Amino acid sequence: MGISWTRRRWPRRVAVVVGALVGVLTVVGPWAAAAQAQLKVGIGDQKPQMFTDPRFAELAIGYVRRVVPWDALDVGWQRRELDTWMQAARAAGAQPLIAFGKSRRPRFAGFLPKPQRFARTFRKFRRRYPWVRLFTPWNEANQCGEPTCRHPRMAAIYYNDMRARCQSCTIVAADVLDSPNMVSWLGKFRRYAHDDPRLWGLHNYFDANRFRVTGTERLLATVPGEIWFTEVGGIVLRRAPGSQPIGPQSPEHAARVTAWLFRLAELSPRIRRLYLYQWNGERGRNVNWDSGLISPHGRPRPAFRVLLRELRRLRLIPAPPPR
Numbered sequence: 001m002g003i004s005w006t007r008r009r010w011p012r013r014v015a016v017v018v019g020a021l022v023g024v025l026t027v028v029g030p031w032a033a034a035a036q037a038q039l040k041v042g043i044g045d046q047k048p049q050m051f052t053d054p055r056f057a058e059l060a061i062g063y064v065r066r067v068v069p070w071d072a073l074d075v076g077w078q079r080r081e082l083d084t085w086m087q088a089a090r091a092a093g094a095q096p097l098i099a100f101g102k103s104r105r106p107r108f109a110g111f112l113p114k115p116q117r118f119a120r121t122f123r124k125f126r127r128r129y130p131w132v133r134l135f136t137p138w139n140e141a142n143q144c145g146e147p148t149c150r151h152p153r154m155a156a157i158y159y160n161d162m163r164a165r166c167q168s169c170t171i172v173a174a175d176v177l178d179s180p181n182m183v184s185w186l187g188k189f190r191r192y193a194h195d196d197p198r199l200w201g202l203h204n205y206f207d208a209n210r211f212r213v214t215g216t217e218r219l220l221a222t223v224p225g226e227i228w229f230t231e232v233g234g235i236v237l238r239r240a241p242g243s244q245p246i247g248p249q250s251p252e253h254a255a256r257v258t259a260w261l262f263r264l265a266e267l268s269p270r271i272r273r274l275y276l277y278q279w280n281g282e283r284g285r286n287v288n289w290d291s292g293l294i295s296p297h298g299r300p301r302p303a304f305r306v307l308l309r310e311l312r313r314l315r316l317i318p319a320p321p322p323r
Helices: 014-026 030-038 053-059 077-092 114-127 151-165 182-192 205-210 214-222 250-269 302-315
Strands: 042-044 063-069 095-101 133-137 175-177 199-203 225-234 271-276
Touching: 042 077, 053 271, 053 302, 063 182, 077 095, 095 114, 114 151, 151 182, 175 182, 175 250, 199 214, 205 214, 205 250, 214 250, 225 250, 250 271, 250 302
Parallel strands: 042 063, 042 271, 063 095, 095 133, 175 199, 199 225, 225 271
Antiparallel strands: none
């Protein structure tokens, strides 16, 4: 979410290159086999409907992700909305990864809370949902629609505070988009982050939807430790004023992207989780993003079938019985 795409012409041979890369990554050696064995798969979505969908239960997904505005608990309707989602996740036995992000209130949309205020927000969240143990200080922190884009030091301060206040929690140091500023932003972030973090989140939308490995390999070379793909998916629909999506947008494209993501996860055994975004698309002319596994009409898209196949290949769910 929040990607600014730019137009680019693709040579005709791109399909051949992609096919070759898929072939190379599919011929797995010991390193790739280890990566497959360790990979955990989750789904991110802001809506609670997926938890009661029988198809979600069929996938046996144990990990979910949600972006929570930093001030959500200060707003009655947002608090009730969040309660509904959290209760549904808990009832489904799914472990949430919570990423804080910018306010949904227009007057606070570009506001970056002071460390003391952010710390109070985190304490309030922990008191309300003490069973949650996975957090990200700020969603897609290097994306320049986020107030942290030009303030990596503040993002690091948030991380340091979370680490200090919840030592039993697992904290993803920074969620970053695989955009051109990723490496420089992380360099500044790491100057201020304590204890040289060993867990990072990547939103590799560019790699995924362009069928490349560039951003993922750059992150692997830039930071130590474990990497999770904390939000990524194949784009069916993207509307953004003044920008153009790269490549096709369709359910068929999203299915190819979903398969490619599992190949990207085989680049290194350090890549341990993949959170696909999102469960289902929405209807309406105001909808500007759709990467859903399920269509707005409730039908499974080709990407859902690819995910089912990959989960079976990795033995995360059993294969169907022979006919």
